[in-house]
Amino acid sequence: MSKIQIILGSTRQNRLSEKVGKWLLKLLNEKENIEAEILDLREYPLPFYNEPAPAAALNRNYSNPEVQKWSQKVMEGDGYIIISPEYNHSFPAVLKNALDSLYSEWNHKPVGIVSYGGVGGARSIEHLRGVLSVLDMIALSKHLTIFNAHQIFENDQPQIDEKLAQFADTLIKDLIDYTELFKEFRAKRS
Numbered sequence: 137m138s139k140i141q142i143i144l145g146s147t148r149q150n151r152l153s154e155k156v157g158k159w160l161l162k163l164l165n166e167k168e169n170i171e172a173e174i175l176d177l178r179e180y181p182l183p184f185y186n187e188p189a190p191a192a193a194l195n196r197n198y199s200n201p202e203v204q205k206w207s208q209k210v211m212e213g214d215g216y217i218i219i220s221p222e223y224n225h226s227f228p229a230v231l232k233n234a235l236d237s238l239y240s241e242w243n244h245k246p247v248g249i250v251s252y253g254g255v256g257g258a259r260s261i262e263h264l265r266g267v268l269s270v271l272d273m274i275a276l277s278k279h280l281t282i283f284n285a286h287q288i289f290e291n292d293q294p295q296i297d298e299k300l301a302q303f304a305d306t307l308i309k310d311l312i313d314y315t316e317l318f319k320e321f322r323a324k325r326s
């Protein structure tokens with residue numbers, strides 16, 4: 137059994153990330169040997185990074201209990217989907233802070249990126265990739281850029297066309313394969 141966590145990259149009122157996350161959760165839970173869950177940053181009110189040293193130097197000992205709670209939850213994940221809307225041509229600050237707050241919890245774990253926005257959130261993805269690489273994450277080459285996301289996810293029942301369904305399925309298949317591969321890799325390293 138592998139655990140895949142879907143991180144909602146936005147916390148604002150009326151956010152779309154929650155709807156996109158629920159759709160992906162359903163798709164993941166249809167797969168065998170996968171346990172999926174949503175990580176909602178609203179439930180982890182992290183301080184803006186304020187430790188005396190970078191997370192990479194802290195050995196998972198954080199002074200703030202919210203960060204400790206976030207660390208324990210992220211440790212449970214074998215792979216991730218990050219849902220990243222585009223805010224001012226990048227990804228949201230709340231997501232950057234959640235990533236910055238940890239280090240070894242992320243290492244050698246695969247991640248698929250899902251974005252949306254005027255150009256499908258493409259600029260957000262490119263910024264995110266650099267950050268994920270420093271965290272030693274395995275960002276899949278394939279990603280999901282959703283155009284017209286507000287129309288698609290307007291109602292409780294999202295209007296997913298065949299092409300988007302296919303792209304999502306490919307991303308999920310790749311993520312599951314990489315997740316299994318890197319579980320073995322991490323076991324060898326430990």
Ligand SMILES: Cc1cc2nc3c(=O)[nH]c(=O)nc-3n(C[C@H](O)[C@H](O)[C@H](O)COP(=O)(O)O)c2cc1C
Binds near residue numbers: 151153
């Ligand atoms: C602060 C802010 C900045 C935004 N900047 C962009 C942008 O640069 N490019 C874009 O395509 N959409 C931009 N948008 C529109 C968002 O992509 C759209 O509102 C999306 O639904 C936000 O994701 P969320 O609903 O999960 O918060 C911005 C929205 C916000 C709130």
